Amino acid sequence: MDFRDFEHKAPLQRIWDGMIPIELQLASADAIELLASAVLPEPFQTFYLLVPRVSYFPFMCTQIKERWLDPMFSISGSRTPGNSVIKESEMWFEYRGQALKWHYPVGLLYDMLVADVVGGQPELPWGLTLHVRKFPATKLEADFIRNGSTKKVMDLAKSDQMQFLDGLETHSFEKYFAIRSIIIPSQDARPPVSARGGGTAAGRTVPKAIPLKFYMQTMSAPEENERAVTAGAARQPDMSQFHVAQFPVPLMREGSAELTTLADAFKLCYEITGQNDDAFVGNCVCLSQGICVPWETPISWLADNLFYADCFLHLVVVGV
Structure with a gap:
């Protein structure tokens, strides 16, 4: 790699490293259906993760399922990880009543929807609701x-x-x-x-x-x-x-x-x-x-x- 390539790569690396902290909560209706209660067991009420700006929400579904939902079902006794009724292909995310487009990059959705982002008062972490959907085709x-x-x-x-x-x-x-x-x-x-x-x-x-x-x-x-x-x-x-x-x-x-x-x-x-x-x-x-x-x-x-x-x-x- 010559110097010009290194110089070109440096801004890309910084953009690539951009992250958005996200706070996830399971939709009450889904919790009631799966756990017979809108209140999730301790310590699973909320799930936090850092999501790359350049990525897409469907890429996060495996991590969410394996690190949050499956352990929660296992501990609660309502589902075992192997028999979980949760399918990654059926997951979708909501922000203040709006379903987030799965084919929009995470950073784009944040820039569009988060109040006061221009004024320097962004919402962090970004609070989203998980509902219990593929790679962009553009x-x-x-x-x-x-x-x-x-x-x-x-x-x-x-x-x-x-x-x-x-x-x-x-x-x-x-x-x-x-x-x-x-x-x-x-x-x-x-x-x-x-x-x-x-x-x-x-x-x-x-x-x-x-x-x-x-x-x-x-x-x-x-x-x-x-x-x-x-x-x-x-x-x-x-x-x-x-x-x-x-x-x-x-x-x-x-x-x-x-x-x-x-x-x-x-x-x-x-x-x-x-x-x-x-x-x-x-x-x-x-x-x-x-x-x-x-x-x-x-x-x-x-x-x-x-x-x-x-x-x-x-x-x-x-x-x-």
Whole structure:
């Protein structure tokens, strides 16, 4: 590994190491059905775990079952671990009445839903309810946007595919990064305009476009949130409040040698034009991996450093 590779890997390692502490409680209805009581036996009322931001909740289900549910059933005498009626494929998670999407990265869900995350007052640990559901299917889609085909993913050997999944499930940076480097070779900081259509620059691959998704919080809110605001409580974000927009963003500005910035990508995606476009963007904050990203950041840098495991750049936009 040369110095450039080490320098590129350092931010990825820090993003990879990002964790969210989670406090889990079993849904009362499930506890009553399984244990004939809404009160769980000591010391199983609550289960704590650290979940990687880049991971997905289905990867946590085995750990939750083996370290929390099975021992609880064994001690209570209601179920033995071998005969437990709990199936990992049927588990799902809830936050304040909202079912969490299993195919959304954990960090993305947290950035979207946790109140006051922009204001620096995040909810930690993140309190979730467990109900007693598979690996994200968006990796092929991201590869097609980035490279113009799904060849890089489809050509992965089965052993590489298994290593990629194992790297996610065991949170092994070395295993994951080795395969990620095949799918997403790092780019030069400023590829030439002639390479905009895809190809190589200084021996490195230049993507056709950057696969990204904006999750923009709309101004409307459910009635219960309006009542909470009237009562002086903080408005609680709701999944239904977010408009999801996907757009293949070019690495370079149209007809220019300048790199596409985050603000450029946002305006392209939402077709924001006119004299007040900068003011509109300036009244919003963009979050990725829990970081408030400056609007002038080049998309190429974000593409190299803040991608999630599905190879998409997930960007949460909220008003300030």
